[in-house]
Amino acid sequence: MSALPLPWQEATWAALNTSIDGERLPHAVLISGDEGIGKSRLATALAQRLICSAEMVKYACGACKTCTLFSAGNHPDVSYLAPEEKGKPIKIEQVRKLCVSLGKTAQQGGWKVAIISPAEAMNISSANALLKNLEEPQGKTLLILVSNRPSRLSATIRSRCQKLSMPTPDTQMALQWLTDVTSDASAAAQVLPLAGGRPLLALNYLQSDNLDQRQQFEALVSDVGTGAMSPLAAAQQCQKLDGEMSIEWFSRYIHRLATTELADKPNPALFSFSDKLLLARNWIASGNNPNPQMLWEELFMDWAMVFKRRK
Ligand SMILES: [Zn+2]
Structure with a gap:
């Protein structure tokens, strides 16, 4: 399976592809925006695009060995950092462990990627531990920080990341996507406004x-x-x-x-x-x-x- 960016993320995706192809991808990106607009999806699509071993692709192929490992959540060079309990901070020990793993050579010989979400869950000591890694990036390493509230991140962390501010998609595009995914135009139209126009939140409402x-x-x-x-x-x-x-x-x-x-x-x-x-x-x-x-x-x-x- 291939994680794909969402329709309203195509411009950002094209810019990311240009950076990847030109080997100008930074060591850290910060994907920010409202909750429920698909930031995690973009992060996942980017991580998979980087580790995919198919050549010259715009999106991850979804079929190669690394893609298969990725989809199964078993890719050794992709890490996820999140609070151990919802609402709790990301602990310094978790960040240290991540930094150790990022410091090692990639097992599959390509990129090493870490997704940190929600990045604002890092407290000061966790953020400081991560900063050290941002100062001494190792080869093909990408940290993807995902945040609903980027203002809560330390200014130093923010300044080390390339910022990808994701807007809430326009209603027509959001509605079209939600209708395609749910095959229920009337439910989509009913729920999208309740979710403040945020399509993934609306989908969450519909599925739960x-x-x-x-x-x-x-x-x-x-x-x-x-x-x-x-x-x-x-x-x-x-x-x-x-x-x-x-x-x-x-x-x-x-x-x-x-x-x-x-x-x-x-x-x-x-x-x-x-x-x-x-x-x-x-x-x-x-x-x-x-x-x-x-x-x-x-x-x-x-x-x-x-x-x-x-x-
Ligand atoms: Zn692949």
Whole structure:
């Protein structure tokens, strides 16, 4: 199997191919952009393109021995670095281990590639350990950093990487892709806006029970707003939800509310509440493990207040 870039990544892909063919590929690239637009796919496609042993190809062939090893997740010269537990930082020991493996000669005689995702999960000591490797790159080595929040990476790391900022694709292209993949044009059209136009996130919604979960969550949010449910009861139902994801849903719910129902009645409390959500999300993303009951209680209590003031 061959990992291919997505249709909206073709321009970036063409530029990468030019660099590879001209042997001008840097030692590190930073693929950044919103979650759910296919950054990991680009990283995988690039890694496979580099290790593929077929000659003169624009994409990995998907059939050679190295491609087969790659697809099975067994290629000895491709490493993946991610937090051992979701939401936790990438540890310095993990980075050190990676650096040792990158320092060795490629077993298949070609490129050595490491994908670090999400790169912002590296804490200061992990990032420093990686920097050393970026300063002394070994031969045909490529580090691919993938990040939803590149501003959280140290300036030194960012400056050592070639930046590939990936935009959210335009709606038509995203919709076409989602329809092709799911063979369901109406579901695609329904879900893409809910996913903020991010096609891989939309696909994730369609392939999992995320959409149901999200609708249930929005019903809770609405009930707390109208006073039909108490903040405490709502908080209890949110304990098992993924914190970052549900706060993202909350933010998008508010955005929808502010641009539709409340478009003519701007409510400053709504905006300060949005800031609060952003803080909560950053707090969770930074690897702090807030008590979910307390976090949601506080958020829902404030949320209820937004509407008390309005009435
Ligand atoms: Zn191949």
